Amino acid sequence: MTNRTLACVFAHPDDDAYGVGGSVALHANDPDFRFVLVHATFGEQGDIRDGFPATRHTLGSIRRAEDEAAWRAHGRVPDRHEWLGLPDGGLAEVPFDDVVAAVARILDEEDPAVVVTFGPDGIFGHPDHVAIGAATDEAFARLRRRDRSGFQRLAHGAVPQTVFERWNRQRAELGLFTFDPTQTYHMRGVPDEQIRVTVDCRAVAHRTVAGLREHRSQLHVMSDDPTNTSQWERRLGREWYAIAWPELDGDVPMLTDLFDGLE
Template sequence: MTGSHVLALVVAHPDDDAYGLAGTVALHEHDPGFRFVLVHATDGGAGQIDPSYPPVNEPLGRIRRRETDAAWMAHGRPPDRHEWLDYDDGAVAAVPFGELEERIGGILAQERPDVVATFGPDGLTGHPDHIAVGAATDAAFGRLKADGGPGLQRLLHGGVCRSTWDRWNRSRIRHGLQPWIEGRVYDVHPIPDEQIGIEVNVGSVAHRVVAGLMEHRTQRHVVSPGVPPDVDEDVRWGRTVGSEMLAIAWPPRQPGGAVLSDVFEGLD
C-alpha cells in the first residue's frame, strides 16, 4: 500500500509509542492519504508495575496491551494498522537478528511507508530491546530502499537533544528525583543538538498526547515519576510534549542543514 502520507513507527514496548510522534499523528490525522502503522515488538509483560496500581490477577502484558489501545483512543487517532510481534519482554535482543529484520521488513514491504521512525543506535535509554528493534528496522529500511520501489523516503530516530536533556534533568532535581546519568541503561540519553534534523511544534495538540500518556496507568512510575495523581499533570506534561525532536538517519543530512518542521516536509 502506498500513499503520500504514510507513517510507520516501530518500537519495543507499550508506551514507547506514546512519546515522540503522537503529536505528529494528531496534526496529520485529516490529511488525504494519511495512514499510521504501529509495530510493537513486545507487550512489556516483564515490566514493573506502579506501586499505586491496584493488585493484578492477570498477566501484565495483557493489561499493557489494553492500556495501549485505550491510550490511542484517548488520543483520538488510533493506528490504521497495529502489529504485535509477540516477543518476550526483555528478550528481544536475543531474537536472531535476521528474524527480527525479516518480520519488521515484511510489514514495511506491505505498507511501503513514506516515513519510518524507530530508535537510534543507543535505543534512547540504552535498553537492549530498544537497540535491537532500532537496528533491525534500520536494516529492513535499507534493504527495502535498495529495491527501488515506492515509499521509504525518510528514516527517523527519536532523540532528545542535549540542551533539552539538561533542562529536563534540572527539572527532575527540582522535583526531588534522581538526575539521569548519561549512558546509564534505562535513563534517557541525550544526542548533540546538531543531530536533530526535525523539530515539530505540536503544542496545539499536546493535550491529546497527554491524554494518551495518562492511559498507561501501570507505568505511572515511568511516565510521570514522583508526581502524585492530584497534581495538574496535564499542564506539566503539556509543556514537555509540546515539541517532537527527531534525527534524520536517511537520507544523509548535510552538516548545518536546516531543521525541518514536519516529518513529511520536502518529500515527494
C-alpha cells in the same frame, strides 16, 4: 495520491506514547495520512506497582489493551497495529535476522514514506530499544529501492543534549532523581547537531496527554506526578528526530515535520 504513510516501530507499549503522538495528531485529518504502528513486545516484564491489579502472567495483555485504549483517547487510532509478540527484555537475544524479517514483512506490505524507530542511544539505553531500532534500520535498508514511492526517510526519535541537560537541572532543583546517561534505563541525549526535525506539537499536546493517561499500569514509571497535566503538556510541546537516512547536508534548515521536503 501522495505517499503519507508513517510507520513507527517500537519495543514496548507506551514507547509510542511519548515518541510520535504529536506528529500523528498534526496529520490526523490529512486524507492521505496512514499510520502504521508495530510493537515488538507486549511489555510483559514491565514494573508492577504495589496495589495494581496485575500479575506477571497478565501484565502483557493489560499493557496491550492500555496501548490500544491510549490511541482511542488520542483520537487517531493506527490504520494498522501489529504486535510481534517477541520476548520483553530479551529482544537482543532473538536472532537478529528473525527480528529484521518480522519488521520487514510489515514495512514491505505498507511501503511507508517515513519510518520512525529508536536510534543507537535507545533514548534510555534500553537493550530492547536498541535492538528493535537496529533491526528496523536494517529492514529499511534492505527494502529501499528506487522503484518504490516509500522508504524516503528513516528517522530516530531522540532528545537533544541541551534539552536533556536542562531537564536534568530542573529535576535536581526540584529534588527529583537525575538521569545518569552512562547507566542503562536512564534517559540520555544526542548531540544537538544530530537533530534534524523539530516538530511543534503544542497545539495538540493535550491529545498526547489523553493517550498517556490510559497507560495506567505504568503511570508511576512515566511521570513523577501523573496528575500534573500542564507539566506533561509542556514536556510534550516538541518532538525531535535525527535523520538516519538519507544523509542531509549540514546547511539544510531544520525540518518542522516528518514529511517535510519529501516527494
